[in-house]
């Protein structure tokens with residue numbers, strides 16, 4: 001039973017200080033926002049947000065790989081007016097990035113997906129809703145007129161995915177992301193140490209003490225609607241207690257053919273790390289791939305996505321749109337990915353930190369930081385449009401003789 005049900009007084013008590021948009025003024029980078037977020041969140045939510053699979057090699061590698069890239073800027077090319085707009089999946093969009101699909105966002109802020117959808121609308125960028133969203137497809141669609149993408153997980157009961165797709169289509173979602181890197185959920189030691197029990201924390205002494213130290217998060221968590229997964233399964237099974245057990249390992253390439261038949265809009269395969277699988281996705285009639293290692297959260301000891309991106313872009317040719325994610329924390333990271341041939345980037349934690357720090361205002365702040373940094377990087381590289389970002393602008397430090405150009 002949830003604490004909110006045992007303590008009805010919580011519903012009428014005065015909330016502690018509201019979620020703090022004021023502190024955002026002091027946050028000048030995504031890492032600054034991340035520090036605010038970590039201060040607000042209890043241990044379990046922090047572990048879920050920041051943690052990775054296994055020894056977290058890939059989690060670290062995702063960042064370290066950016067440190068090995070260097071720009072070779074072109075000077076004095078009149079980049080006074082920089083234009084960041086581009087086309088993603090056939091639609092014009094003001095920025096070359098979108099918000100990545102995230103399970104259980106209401107763990108980070110009580111408004112969860114609604115806050116993220118409103119921030120995406122403000123910026124006019126696409127937002128991908130997860131199968132493991134904690135707000136329904138229909139409620140998210142009601143919050144925004146920005147392009148919405150639906151992220152599909154398939155497991156045992158394929159009927160669940162079929163029903164969700166029909167709901168997403170009816171609600172006006174424009175594209176699908178099929179996540180292929182999560183046949184089973186990885187081992188996440190950090191989450192185990194924190195005693196994380198998704199989607200709702202187990203009420204132990206430690207949890208209660210931790211919650212007491214974070215009154216704002218706790219009050220909102222305890223007084224808002226119980227966390228559930230309204231987009232999967234029949235209503236009586238939507239508040240499943242053990243999210244990790246949904247992933248049963250039955251994921252197959254044939255599922256993609258089946259999804260292709262069900263959905264007539266664009267489909268992207270998310271989790272690609274090999275050029276041959278990009279080719280296979282193209283052969284299966286998909287529209288694009290997301291080069292992703294799930295933010296270092298699934299199989300550990302896989303490469304950083306920025307390192308495998310060029311090979312996948314080359315294999316995809318003009319058959320697929322190639323998006324990329326995992327480890328992007330700076331607008332300059334986004335510029336580097338575009339220079340290496342990505343059409344766009346998905347940002348995961350870089351918007352979640354904002355959500356956890358200050359709800360919608362926090363997500364907006366993170367989008368603004370990334371957009372400003374991207375514009376500055378482009379101007380300093382002597383580049384006026386996204387299309388002008390090319391491989392001649394990048395080299396790998398460890399192989400100083402090799403530039404990508």
Ligand SMILES: Cc1cc2nc3c(=O)[nH]c(=O)nc-3n(C[C@H](O)[C@H](O)[C@H](O)COP(=O)(O)O)c2cc1C
Pocket residue numbers: 048049062100101102103130131132151179270292293294295296297325326327328346347348349350352
């Ligand atoms: C807390 C959290 C939950 C996530 N849940 C999902 C999910 O439900 N479905 C999915 O395809 N990817 C999920 N991801 C992965 C993201 O979509 C994205 O690939 C990843 O966050 C990118 O790395 P970054 O966080 O370093 O930007 C999740 C990531 C995080 C951090």
